Amino acid sequence: MEYVTPKSASEASQALSQEGAFALAGGTDLLVKLKTRFVSPSVVVDIKHIPNIMTIKQSAEGWWIGAATPCAEIVEHDSLSKNWPGVVEALSLIGSTQIQGRATLGGNLCNASPAADSIPALIAAGATCVISGQTKEREEPVEKIVTAPGMTTLGKGEFIIGFKLPIPKNRSGDAYLRLIPRSEMDIAVVGAGVSLSLSEDGKIEAIRVALGAIAPTQVLLSGLEDIFIGKEPNDDAIQKLVSLAEKACKPINDKRGTIEYRTKIAGVLAKRAFGIALKRANNY
Amino acid sequence: MSKTQVATCINGDTHEFLCDTHQTLLDVLRHELDLTGSKEGCATGDCGACSVMLDDRLVCACLVLGVEVDGKEIETIEGMSSGSGLHAIQQKFIDLAALQCGICTPGVLVATKALLTKNKNPSEEEVRFWLAGNLCRCTGYDKIVRAVLEVAADMRNA
Numbered sequence: 001m002e003y004v005t006p007k008s009a010s011e012a013s014q015a016l017s018q019e020g021a022f023a024l025a026g027g028t029d030l031l032v033k034l035k036t037r038f039v040s041p042s043v044v045v046d047i048k049h050i051p052n053i054m055t056i057k058q059s060a061e062g063w064w065i066g067a068a069t070p071c072a073e074i075v076e077h078d079s080l081s082k083n084w085p086g087v088v089e090a091l092s093l094i095g096s097t098q099i100q101g102r103a104t105l106g107g108n109l110c111n112a113s114p115a116a117d118s119i120p121a122l123i124a125a126g127a128t129c130v131i132s133g134q135t136k137e138r139e140e141p142v143e144k145i146v147t148a149p150g151m152t153t154l155g156k157g158e159f160i161i162g163f164k165l166p167i168p169k170n171r172s173g174d175a176y177l178r179l180i181p182r183s184e185m186d187i188a189v190v191g192a193g194v195s196l197s198l199s200e201d202g203k204i205e206a207i208r209v210a211l212g213a214i215a216p217t218q219v220l221l222s223g224l225e226d227i228f229i230g231k232e233p234n235d236d237a238i239q240k241l242v243s244l245a246e247k248a249c250k251p252i253n254d255k256r257g258t259i260e261y262r263t264k265i266a267g268v269l270a271k272r273a274f275g276i277a278l279k280r281a282n283n284y
Numbered sequence: 285m286s287k288t289q290v291a292t293c294i295n296g297d298t299h300e301f302l303c304d305t306h307q308t309l310l311d312v313l314r315h316e317l318d319l320t321g322s323k324e325g326c327a328t329g330d331c332g333a334c335s336v337m338l339d340d341r342l343v344c345a346c347l348v349l350g351v352e353v354d355g356k357e358i359e360t361i362e363g364m365s366s367g368s369g370l371h372a373i374q375q376k377f378i379d380l381a382a383l384q385c386g387i388c389t390p391g392v393l394v395a396t397k398a399l400l401t402k403n404k405n406p407s408e409e410e411v412r413f414w415l416a417g418n419l420c421r422c423t424g425y426d427k428i429v430r431a432v433l434e435v436a437a438d439m440r441n442a
Contacts, residue, residue, distance in 0.1 A: 003288060003305040003351045024349070031308065031347045032328045044305060046352060072341060096417020097395065098332055101341035102348070184416035185330075 002043040008050060009132040009161055015045045017134055017157030023047050025068040026102035028095065029111045053161055056080060063165040067106025067129070075100065084165055085280060086174030086193060086273075090121030093178060096185055106160040112146045115188040115213040119146065121176040123210035123220050124193035127165050133158040143210070146217045172197035173280025175273040178212070179265050181256060188213040189257040192245070192269035194277040196228075202282075204228040209241065209274070214249040214266045221248055221270075233278060241274060242267035290354045294319070295363025303350040310334045310345035312353075313360060321361035321390045325419070332418035335391035335398075336360045342398040344417075361390035364397065372442075373397055373435050382431035384422035392418045396432050404440055408433060 006012035016023055020042030024030055033039045047053060048068045056077050057064040063080060071091045074080065081088045094103050094117050108118045109129065122142045129145065131138050134157040142163070145152050154160070168174075174195035180186035191212035197205050207228050209221040227240045251262040287302040294317070301316050310327070313319040313336075325331035327346045334345040337359035345360075364371045373396050376382070383389045392415065399406060399414045406414065411432045412425075420428065 001305040003349070024352075027347050027349065027352075028329055031349070034306065035327055035346075044349070046349075048352075070341065095329070096332065097398075097414050098335055098342050098344045098417045099329060099347075101338070101343040184413055 001041055003046065004043060005046045005049045009137070010134070012045055012047050012050055012159060013132055013134045013157040015043065016159055018043055021045055023110070023159045025107045026070060026104040028099050028103045029107055047159060047161075050161065058167070061164075062167050063163075065105060065163045065165070067160040067162050068104045070101055071103050071105075072097075072100040074105070083168050084125055084174055086176040086195065086277065087118070087121045087125050087127070087165065090176035090178075090191070090193060091118040093117045093176075105163055109142065109145055110152055110154065110160060112148070112150050112152050112217075113187075114149055114216055114218070115191070116218075117176070117178055117188055117191055117212070119218045120191045120193035120210040120212040121174065122163065122165075122193075123218055124176075124195040124208045125165055125174055126195065126208060127163050129160045130162050130164065131158050132161045137161075139164070143218065143220045148216050168284065169197050171199070171281050171284055173277040173282075173284055175276035175280065177269045177273045177276070179269060187256065190214055190251075190262050190265040190269055192266065192273045194270065194273040196274070196277050196281055198278075198281045203230055203232055205230075209245070209270055211245060211248060211266055211270065214251045214262055216250070219248045221245065233274075238271055238274065242271050245270035288351045288354075290351060292353045292356055292358060294358045295360060301350075305349065305351055307350040308346050309336070309338075309348040309350050309353055309358070312350035313345060316350075319360055319362050323387050323390060325387065325391075325421075330417075330419065331388070331391075332395060332415075333388050333391045335394040335418065337394065337398060342395055359394070361394055364393060371397070372439060373400070373432075376431045376435035376438070377428075380427055380431040380434065382424065382427040384420075384424045388418055388420045388422075392420070392428055396435075399432070400436055400439060404436065406432070406436060 022041040024046045053066040053068045055066045075092045127142045176193045178188040178191040193210045196207040246267045249263040291300045323333040325333035329344045329347040336345045
């Protein structure tokens with residue numbers, strides 16, 4: 001097994017296009033897979049030496065979060081946490097303090113677990129990711145990446161270099177909630193991310209809701225526009241949100257939760273996360 | 285297969301070693317450098333027995349490749365005491381018998397020091413969440429949490 005530390009994105013793409021090449025960012029998934037011999041790379045490409053891949057920046061266009069930035073560093077970023085509290089909450093739930101010191105958003109997305117905590121929040125927030133490849137760079141919405149457990153749309157030599165989030169408008173808010181059987185150190189039974197913005201008179205202008213751990217991939221709910229846009233949120237609309245969330249569920253049955261339980265919880269968490277996002281929007 | 289040369293600073297001392305790509309930082313510490321204070325529990329990042337500081341971040345040494353630490357600064361449990369004197373955290377763990385078999389203790393101490401550097405006055409809940417990734421197979425959590433809260437108070441008043 002070779003180890004290389006490319007200093008540019010194009011060099012990294014070239015290295016990653018070799019047969020048996022694996023990208024290394026925080027290593028919290030890759031090293032476990034090495035240890036359990038789930039993967040046997042011919043070359044490990046450490047992408048952390050590429051410019052901007054470990055930086056958080058704010059500009060007029062919005063936020064840039066380098067794909068290999070450790071979660072602990074993102075959580076410590078005050079103005080990002082004020083702009084996108086739901087996204088930051090979601091990624092702060094990944095693993096222990098020790099895991100937070102290394103785990104990254106790029107890794108959480110590319111590991112492509114149905115239960116990944118950061119993905120529903122990023123999708124709800126309308127985040128995009130910048131993908132570096134051998135010949136070109138492309139930008140895709142986060143919901144276009146995961147296709148099945150462990151599978152992504154990334155091609156040969158491609159890797160994620162960073163994430164983009166807009167600067168939220170006034171009266172916007174987001175939230176992420178997950179349910180686990182313990183109070184810490186477990187994998188989501190259900191996760192729900194909500195992002196919304198309000199007009200000056202308190203009507204909903206935009207809303208996105210994404211669910212995790214209830215299907216082979218994260219699900220961005222459709223059909224919310226008719227229920228919410230241009231209206232003040234009321235109990236009837238929230239009940240419709242619960243039904244939509246439940247209908248989107250195609251979960252597995254496992255020791256953490258039955259199909260019935262996950263489906264019920266998806267509705268409950270969507271409703272509660274909506275409530276938190278709404279409150280934040282009213283105070284932002 | 286050729287080895288990679290790595291130069292790093294561990295507990296303030298420069299170390300150079302040759303490393304296979306598959307070796308973790310924990311393998312290097314324990315088997316190449318004879319720093320056996322960091323323990324191997326699970327080797328998959330779940331138990332925290334190998335907790336070390338890597339450029340001032342708390343990490344599991346079992347989830348870092350040895351080749352990654354070139355040019356980095358590492359602090360292990362071996363660097364916690366100064367000369368012959370124990371660190372206040374270590375002394376408190378002894379005074380309150382906050383350890384049983386001792387396997388998790390180095391990791392718990394390193395993680396505790398990281399917490400108290402960041403937060404001088406943690407609540408019990410904050411201590412429990414911060415240390416959630418340090419598993420004690422003797423399940424002696426209560427004394428550990430009490431020791432952390434007490435030493436935090438001592439250090440604030442010192």
